[in-house]
Amino acid sequence: MQPVQYDEGYGPEIGVGPHPLPWPEDERYDPELLAGGDRRNVTDGYRYWTREAVVADLDTRRHDFHIAVENWSHDFNIGSVVRTANAFLAREVHIVGRRRWNRRGAMVTDRYQHVRHHPDTESLTRWAAAEGLPVIGIDNLPGAVPLERTVLPRRCVLLFGQEGPGLTDEARKHAAMVCSIAQFGSTRSINAGAAAAIAMHAWVQRYAEIPDPS
CATH class of the missing domain: 3.40.1280.10 (SPOUT methyltransferase, trefoil knot domain)
Incomplete structure (x- = not known):
């Protein structure tokens, strides 16, 4: 039996594997995540984004x-x-x-x-x-x-x-x-x-x- 993989240490593996080539040309994307896959606890819309890019986008929409x-x-x-x-x-x-x-x-x-x-x-x-x-x-x-x-x-x-x-x-x-x-x-x-x-x-x-x- 294969061991269960965990997302950032907290639960069963989720997310996506390496991004297929060609990679998107956008500074919001993290080359390491594109190459290795993104198993973080984020919504699909933020897959492969850098943490800084995710925070910056959230900052445009935060509630009061x-x-x-x-x-x-x-x-x-x-x-x-x-x-x-x-x-x-x-x-x-x-x-x-x-x-x-x-x-x-x-x-x-x-x-x-x-x-x-x-x-x-x-x-x-x-x-x-x-x-x-x-x-x-x-x-x-x-x-x-x-x-x-x-x-x-x-x-x-x-x-x-x-x-x-x-x-x-x-x-x-x-x-x-x-x-x-x-x-x-x-x-x-x-x-x-x-x-x-x-x-x-x-x-x-x-x-x-x-x-x-x-």
């Missing part, structure tokens, strides 16, 4: 929302949040607190997603205020407004607390509002990565241009 995650105890969900932020084309992801975070869940998407660090929540909110971006906390707290009935601002920062304790008091104090996600079962909270995906999709449903199915 930012994602921020408080990271006080190396929350393992951050990688998943970064991967989802890349999928929904967030403008930036902001890591608040500890600079180091578990990148495995990002599935290498952090190479294409702008990630910024802030030492504490106050520095994040100060940056957001200077950029004219309201900070919207996402947490099931007393007084939170239902996300399902709320129109998120087009330009905003969606802020998430770490798994378990949720948003810090500092985050609650500086948030323009806090939105809750409706739950109907017995659990007290949902996974922070899942909450981030739900909130991003709520933004996308209202503001993103959804392409017609081909």
Whole structure:
């Protein structure tokens, strides 16, 4: 039995092999990928492109929302949040607190997603205020407004607390509002990565241009 090949260390082999000759004459293409094949976790439209070319193209289309995650105890969900932020084309992801975070869940998407660090929540909110971006906390707290009935601002920062304790008091104090996600079962909270995906999709449903199915 042949051993299973893995895409960048994370899953079964995907992608394409070496590009047939003649190669496309375009500076966006990476000669090494053209020669050896492209097994990266990217959509087919970006096959054989350099990382820099992919990022530059994404930068022309990024959405107006930012994602921020408080990271006080190396929350393992951050990688998943970064991967989802890349999928929904967030403008930036902001890591608040500890600079180091578990990148495995990002599935290498952090190479294409702008990630910024802030030492504490106050520095994040100060940056957001200077950029004219309201900070919207996402947490099931007393007084939170239902996300399902709320129109998120087009330009905003969606802020998430770490798994378990949720948003810090500092985050609650500086948030323009806090939105809750409706739950109907017995659990007290949902996974922070899942909450981030739900909130991003709520933004996308209202503001993103959804392409017609081909």
